Amino acid sequence: MAVALEGVTERRGGRGWTLVAFYPILALFLLVFVAYPMLDLFARAITVDGKPSFSVFARLLTDKFIWQVLWNTLLLGCTVAALGTILATIYAYAITRVAIFGKGVWHFFAVLPTISPPILMALGLILLYGRRGLVTNGLLGIQSTALYGFWGLVFAQLISYFPFAYLMMLHLFRGLDASIEEVAGTMGANAWRVFTTVTLPLLVPGLAGSALLMFGYSFADLGNPLLLGGDFPVMSSQIYLAIIGMYDVPQGAALSIILLVPAVLMFVAHKHLSARTAFATVGAKASSRHRMIRHRPAQIAALVFVGGITLLIFLQYATVFAGATTQLFGINYTLTIKHFSDVLTKSRHVLVDTLMLGVIASAVAVVVGLLLAYFVARTRMPGRNALDFLANLPLAIPGTVIGLSFALAFNHFPLMLTGTAAVIIVAFVVRSLPYGIRSGVAALDQLHRSLDEASTTMGSTSGQTLWRILVPLVRPALLAGMIFSFTRSVTTLSAVIFIVSPHWSLVTPTILSQMDRGDVGQAAALSVLVVLVVLLVIHGVPRLFGRDWREAQ
Amino acid sequence: MTKNTIKTASAKALTVLGLNKSFHLTTGRSVPAVRDFNLNLAPGELVTLLGPSGCGKTTVLRALAGLEELDEGEILLDGYSIANLPPHRRRMGFVFQNYALFPHMTVLENVAYSLRIRRSPDAEVRAKVASALLAVGLENLGPRLPGQLSGGQQQRVAVARALVMKPDLLLFDEPLSSLDTKLRVQVRAELRRLQKSLGTTTLYVTHDQDEAMSLSDRIAVMRAGKVEQVGTPEEIYARPASLFVAEFVGKVNALPGRVEGSSNGRSTVEILGHRIQVPTDRIPAAQVLVLVRPEAVRLCPPSADRPAGRVEETEYLGDRIEYRIRVGTTLIVAAQSALGGASRVAESDTVGLEFVEDAIHLLPFVGPA
Ligand SMILES: Nc1ncnc2c1ncn2[C@@H]1O[C@H](COP(=O)(O)OP(=O)(O)OP(=O)(O)O)[C@@H](O)[C@H]1O
Numbered sequence: 046m047a048v049a050l051e052g053v054t055e056r057r058g059g060r061g062w063t064l065v066a067f068y069p070i071l072a073l074f075l076l077v078f079v080a081y082p083m084l085d086l087f088a089r090a091i092t093v094d095g096k097p098s099f100s101v102f103a104r105l106l107t108d109k110f111i112w113q114v115l116w117n118t119l120l121l122g123c124t125v126a127a128l129g130t131i132l133a134t135i136y137a138y139a140i141t142r143v144a145i146f147g148k149g150v151w152h153f154f155a156v157l158p159t160i161s162p163p164i165l166m167a168l169g170l171i172l173l174y175g176r177r178g179l180v181t182n183g184l185l186g187i188q189s190t191a192l193y194g195f196w197g198l199v200f201a202q203l204i205s206y207f208p209f210a211y212l213m214m215l216h217l218f219r220g221l222d223a224s225i226e227e228v229a230g231t232m233g234a235n236a237w238r239v240f241t242t243v244t245l246p247l248l249v250p251g252l253a254g255s256a257l258l259m260f261g262y263s264f265a266d267l268g269n270p271l272l273l274g275g276d277f278p279v280m281s282s283q284i285y286l287a288i289i290g291m292y293d294v295p296q297g298a299a300l301s302i303i304l305l306v307p308a309v310l311m312f313v314a315h316k317h318l319s320a321r322t323a324f325a326t327v328g329a330k331a332s333s334r335h336r337m338i339r340h341r342p343a344q345i346a347a348l349v350f351v352g353g354i355t356l357l358i359f360l361q362y363a364t365v366f367a368g369a370t371t372q373l374f375g376i377n378y379t380l381t382i383k384h385f386s387d388v389l390t391k392s393r394h395v396l397v398d399t400l401m402l403g404v405i406a407s408a409v410a411v412v413v414g415l416l417l418a419y420f421v422a423r424t425r426m427p428g429r430n431a432l433d434f435l436a437n438l439p440l441a442i443p444g445t446v447i448g449l450s451f452a453l454a455f456n457h458f459p460l461m462l463t464g465t466a467a468v469i470i471v472a473f474v475v476r477s478l479p480y481g482i483r484s485g486v487a488a489l490d491q492l493h494r495s496l497d498e499a500s501t502t503m504g505s506t507s508g509q510t511l512w513r514i515l516v517p518l519v520r521p522a523l524l525a526g527m528i529f530s531f532t533r534s535v536t537t538l539s540a541v542i543f544i545v546s547p548h549w550s551l552v553t554p555t556i557l558s559q560m561d562r563g564d565v566g567q568a569a570a571l572s573v574l575v576v577l578v579v580l581l582v583i584h585g586v587p588r589l590f591g592r593d594w595r596e597a598q
Numbered sequence: 599m600t601k602n603t604i605k606t607a608s609a610k611a612l613t614v615l616g617l618n619k620s621f622h623l624t625t626g627r628s629v630p631a632v633r634d635f636n637l638n639l640a641p642g643e644l645v646t647l648l649g650p651s652g653c654g655k656t657t658v659l660r661a662l663a664g665l666e667e668l669d670e671g672e673i674l675l676d677g678y679s680i681a682n683l684p685p686h687r688r689r690m691g692f693v694f695q696n697y698a699l700f701p702h703m704t705v706l707e708n709v710a711y712s713l714r715i716r717r718s719p720d721a722e723v724r725a726k727v728a729s730a731l732l733a734v735g736l737e738n739l740g741p742r743l744p745g746q747l748s749g750g751q752q753q754r755v756a757v758a759r760a761l762v763m764k765p766d767l768l769l770f771d772e773p774l775s776s777l778d779t780k781l782r783v784q785v786r787a788e789l790r791r792l793q794k795s796l797g798t799t800t801l802y803v804t805h806d807q808d809e810a811m812s813l814s815d816r817i818a819v820m821r822a823g824k825v826e827q828v829g830t831p832e833e834i835y836a837r838p839a840s841l842f843v844a845e846f847v848g849k850v851n852a853l854p855g856r857v858e859g860s861s862n863g864r865s866t867v868e869i870l871g872h873r874i875q876v877p878t879d880r881i882p883a884a885q886v887l888v889l890v891r892p893e894a895v896r897l898c899p900p901s902a903d904r905p906a907g908r909v910e911e912t913e914y915l916g917d918r919i920e921y922r923i924r925v926g927t928t929l930i931v932a933a934q935s936a937l938g939g940a941s942r943v944a945e946s947d948t949v950g951l952e953f954v955e956d957a958i959h960l961l962p963f964v965g966p967a
């Protein structure tokens with residue numbers, strides 16, 4: 046009886062002393078690696094020649110060009126968000142509601158970009174539609190720079206990021222209960238009114254969420270603006286130029302702070318939205334399946350749509366593969382394995398480093414995420430909500446800003462980490478934490494509360510509870526979280542471009558510099574290898590994406 | 599709960615003729631779900647579709663509402679065909695098993711939905727919604743969202759929402775299956791009262807025979823997509839058309855027997871090595887299956903002129919006691935009221951069996967299936 050009571054008090058007062066030891070460590074970690082770099086960045090933006098001054102902001106905010114850049118960024122973000130959400134919605138609708146063949150294939154290609162570095166997309170686009178592109182120059186015989194600029198960026202970001210929105214909408218369409226639409230029909234609403242009064246209101250939170258997601262990705266994207274921006278500058282590329290091109294740290298820092306404002310607003314809006322519309326996820330279990338649309342014109346339209354987008358995506362990958370296996374794509378199409386062998390000799394350490402750091406970081410992120418989830422969801426530790434907020438903040442911060450703040454904050458006393466693997470790992474971990482927590486919360490929620498109560502009653506401490514009983518049960522969710530975080534880390538460019546060093550280089554910045562040098566073949570070969578490795582990892586753990594692919598069939 | 603002011607204009611008669619429906623699977627196979635289904639509902643009648651899981655009850659209901667396309671068949675409402683109308687032109691009040699409430703609308707908005715769709719004037723909507731909510735006893739919960747209601751309350755909202763549109767036909771698909779047993783009994787009585795006072799013709803799907811018995815004017819027992827028997831609850835229970843129906847609506851002893859002769863409405867049937875007298879208007883065959891419900895089996899002291907057996911097992915069920923009695927190779931179930939312990943027998947006692955004559959029902963013997 047006494048032991049049972051101990052279980053109760055532990056939940057009330059947070060008395061799991063084995064785990065409590067981790068709590069200050071976690072708090073310190075978040076303070077040092079989330080709060081401190083941001084504060085440091087802000088300090089630099091308002092410091093000129095060692096004295097506090099708002100002159101940098103004042104200069105930037107009166108500069109017409111900066112306003113133009115900000116406007117460009119917002120315009121691009123809105124366009125990509127709107128178009129991407131529409132594409133994703135139609136794509137998900139076609140997959141979930143229309144009777145078409147080949148759904149496994151369409152789904153596979155629609156999610157393939159979610160596991161590829163976005164820079165691969167830019168590379169494929171340049172090879173296909175650039176100045177000497179296969180389609181533009183080779184087939185159409187034109188020498189056009191149309192790809193470089195606003196519409197090229199829209200195209201590149203859509204193809205890179207619409208898959209994330211697609212996955213979201215897919216989930217939503219699957220979750221909508223058919224009987225809710227059917228009952229509206231029996232009450233006198235025709236198909237159109239069912240759509241406007243029932244389906245659409247239920248989809249709105251998802252549509253808004255997907256739009257915000259796309260907006261955020263567009264904002265944070267660095268690779269595409271660098272390679273395809275042309276005379277259409279956006280914030281992330283301006284920050285890059287300020288730091289790498291002009292060594293103007295205060296300006297780069299100030300631009301980052303300016304970029305943070307809309308990003309954080311988005312984040313808050315998203316939180317608000319998902320809290321307000323939680324009804325979409327509660328409710329009775331779905332009782333009837335949606336009847337697949339067998340209307341012939343609709344089937345044909347759906348096939349043309351998903352087939353067309355799949356073809357575009359397929360062309361990207363095929364082209365990059367072709368670029369990796371030919372002498373010089375666009376000029377000399379002689380087959381060769383030179384690029385692969387070059388990459389595997391000259392850039393092997395890059396590949397190995399990336400994978401190693403990615404694995405370490407994702408493991409750390411998931412463990413830290415699980416611990417945080419435990420403290421936030423299962424205990425009443427003081428300050429746990431603040432920690433939760435801090436740990437989720439990186440969702441709102443564009444990768445470029447995180448990368449820059451790390452490069453600046455850990456380049457001087459008291460924490461000198463520049464040039465080490467540690468700074469890269471920590472950057473990965475910080476960016477993956479929100480997902481780590483999410484998978485941790487999901488994992489813990491799945492368990493019956495009675496389960497950990499049962500073990501605590503049997504007299505073990507809460508640390509043993511967590512490890513011996515909970516962990517095996519939550520392992521699938523944690524592995525899924527690990528894979529997600531690994532994929533994100535390995536494919537990001539923006540977060541790492543400022544913190545890589547000659548000693549610790551990574552795949553995406555290497556691809557970028559290879560492309561800068563004109564080493565298209567090597568860039569393509571390295572891209573292909575990354576995609577293959579990530580695919581391999583994902584299929585090694587058939588949980589996350591494997592289920593998605595099976596469901597679509 | 600019973601006070602209400604909703605009235606249907608006039609109750610409609612429903613005729614379903616030769617309904618056929620198969621589902622085509624993605625594997626190319628097709629599953630027949632409903633086969634040659636026929637049913638008539640008189641105006642104001644409540645008929646339940648009773649049958650095991652997967653026998654096609656939901657499919658019939660959905661077909662009536664226009665939610666499934668028919669392969670074949672005709673649906674007549676007061677003689678007019680509605681088989682080709684889309685769902686929104688049919689005026690069917692459908693209550694789904696999971697209630698299918700609109701999660702983004704309050705109770706009031708849910709109930710008002712059909713009226714708003716028809717663009718009724720505001721004052722009328724308010725009045726009708728109020729009286730529908732009153733009818734189901736939820737007049738105070740109007741501003742809540744469905745997610746803030748208990749299962750029983752959600753169920754009532756779904757009913758109110760179906761009633762308020764004054765449907766030509768009410769269709770219920772296992773509306774009580776997600777409630778707990780006590781609540782189920784209470785709500786089904788309320789439903790029955792409501793339906794009677796409204797006089798709306800109703801088709802009610804369930805796989806719970808108690809529910810069917812207590813609610814229905816008539817029951818249609820379904821098996822593998824077909825109607826096996828239609829009749830009043832008493833007909834279904836006392837004079838089942840087949841062993842399947844007999845077993846589906848309750849426990850039954852089915853004993854093979856031989857008709858030895860009959861005169862003035864009484865037959866002599868030989869079962870378990872003894873002759874019994876059965877009142878019959880019609881003898882189905884020479885070889886028969888004698889159906890006796892457990893409660894029609896009386897236990898009495900063993901004697902030479904009636905079957906006797908040994909009590910193998912007794913089961914105390916609160917309101918009654920069930921005995922399993924071995925007679926030769928046959929196991930016979932008998933049930934007795936558990937009140938008053940005087941007549942109780944113990945396990946391994948030998949008892950004589952007597953069958954209540956007018957509770958015996960004969961079926962043609964079809965041989966072991
Ligand atoms: N959309 C569908 N696709 C394929 N087969 C279906 C579909 N809907 C129903 N079926 C099949 O049709 C048959 C009848 O199903 P139905 O839902 O009408 O049964 P039911 O009597 O309502 O069962 P339950 O009591 O379990 O609800 C079943 O064999 C079922 O598997």
Ligand SMILES: [Mg+2]
Nearest residue numbers: 655656657771
């Ligand atoms: Mg059913």
